[in-house]
Amino acid sequence: MVPIPITSSPTVGDIVAADYRAAEVFKRFGIDFCCGGKKTMAEVCRDKGVDLATLEAALQQIEQVTTGHDENVDQWSLSFLVDYIVNVHHSYVRRKVPLLLQYSEKVARTRPLPPRNGGNCPTV
Numbered sequence: 001m002v003p004i005p006i007t008s009s010p011t012v013g014d015i016v017a018a019d020y021r022a023a024e025v026f027k028r029f030g031i032d033f034c035c036g037g038k039k040t041m042a043e044v045c046r047d048k049g050v051d052l053a054t055l056e057a058a059l060q061q062i063e064q065v066t067t068g069h070d071e072n073v074d075q076w077s078l079s080f081l082v083d084y085i086v087n088v089h090h091s092y093v094r095r096k097v098p099l100l101l102q103y104s105e106k107v108a109r110t111r112p113l114p115p116r117n118g119g120n121c122p123t124v
Contacts, residue, residue, distance in 0.1 A: 013033050
């Protein structure tokens with residue numbers, strides 16, 4: 001396999017921080033964006049044997065996903081907004097909480113507790 005050149009592109013952690021939906025794509029490819037989040041996509045693709053173009057295409061697909069609703073939420077009636085929150089947002093949260101718990105438990109296991117008395121806390 002020819003080594004993939006390393007570029008100064010954003011890290012996988014930066015990508016997830018910019019768009020949380022990327023986390024599911026990285027997970028599907030077995031890419032750690034948390035503890036291994038300081039690597040570029042080229043680095044993780046080389047390390048994991050993942051085709052960079054395939055990963056980029058998968059990440060671009062999340063940009064194509066639409067929410068299926070009007071984005072001018074400030075124009076929604078109060079009753080519609082309440083209905084949306086209860087029926088759509090809460091459903092989404094119920095589906096995603098297990099994944100969020102998995103990530104938060106990993107962070108809790110792998111990150112040191114912040115020092116007391118004004119010490120430096122590592123960036124998560």
